[in-house]
Amino acid sequence: MALLTCSDVTFSYEGIPVLTDVNFALEAGSYLCIVGENGSGKSTLVKGLLHLKNPSTGSITTGDGLHPSEIGYLPQQTAAQKDFPASVWEVVLSGRQNHPHFPPFYTKADKEDALRNMELLDLLPLKKRCYRDLSGGQQQRVLLARALCATKKLLLLDEPVTGLDPVMTNEMYQLIRRINREQNVTIIMVSHDIRNILPDATHILQLDQKQVFFGPMDEYLKTEAGKQFLGGADL
Numbered sequence: 001m002a003l004l005t006c007s008d009v010t011f012s013y014e015g016i017p018v019l020t021d022v023n024f025a026l027e028a029g030s031y032l033c034i035v036g037e038n039g040s041g042k043s044t045l046v047k048g049l050l051h052l053k054n055p056s057t058g059s060i061t062t063g064d065g066l067h068p069s070e071i072g073y074l075p076q077q078t079a080a081q082k083d084f085p086a087s088v089w090e091v092v093l094s095g096r097q098n099h100p101h102f103p104p105f106y107t108k109a110d111k112e113d114a115l116r117n118m119e120l121l122d123l124l125p126l127k128k129r130c131y132r133d134l135s136g137g138q139q140q141r142v143l144l145a146r147a148l149c150a151t152k153k154l155l156l157l158d159e160p161v162t163g164l165d166p167v168m169t170n171e172m173y174q175l176i177r178r179i180n181r182e183q184n185v186t187i188i189m190v191s192h193d194i195r196n197i198l199p200d201a202t203h204i205l206q207l208d209q210k211q212v213f214f215g216p217m218d219e220y221l222k223t224e225a226g227k228q229f230l231g232g233a234d235l
Ligand SMILES: Nc1ncnc2c1ncn2[C@@H]1O[C@H](COP(=O)(O)OP(=O)(O)OP(=O)(O)O)[C@@H](O)[C@H]1O
Pocket: 013, 018, 036, 037, 038, 039, 040, 041, 042, 043, 044, 045
């Protein structure tokens, strides 16, 4: 069974449909890139996948042992979040808050998982630093570790390289590639940066108030939609 399936999904605001005909199934281990112009429905779909917004028709189901609360999410960073007055350790550990238990304190397992993810993303040297004093690239690595604490199966990343310079952007993509290939975590990434993701993404979902394309990357590159989206340039 697929990890995630959208069947005939429509999303509406105040009864007016803004995204229709969403039909796709994603297998575990995939790397899906969601693309589309501004206003095409990407954020609305992300809210749907996180169960923060219900479809007005159709259904979103999870399979392969994935519980909807086990999706690790890296949101678009806001200016307020950049100034968050907590240590790197506290921010990463807070990713475990979707594993509620009683008493409501972090357990040994929570702390071990946070340490494991910090080691994976080379964050141990920054453990005691204040999050707001870090560079943009370091902050994104911390948020990636936090998202990883919430899941072993599916990471949902909303424009994870916005505001990063080319070196930090590259570093971020390398880390996401490793998480996908070495930890076998499925990736769903909203991105405007499709060129840089070409070597990593296995599937593309293009939206334009409806689903324009879903399928493997190599098929997308042969479609008119794919050629147009990439501006007709040689790849
Ligand atoms: N809370 C809301 N109430 C009413 N309409 C909304 C709301 N949020 C989004 N929309 C509308 O839904 C449509 C899709 O918006 P959405 O934010 O999902 O697009 P997007 O592809 O994420 O855009 P961007 O790339 O600019 O972030 C747009 O027409 C938008 O105006």
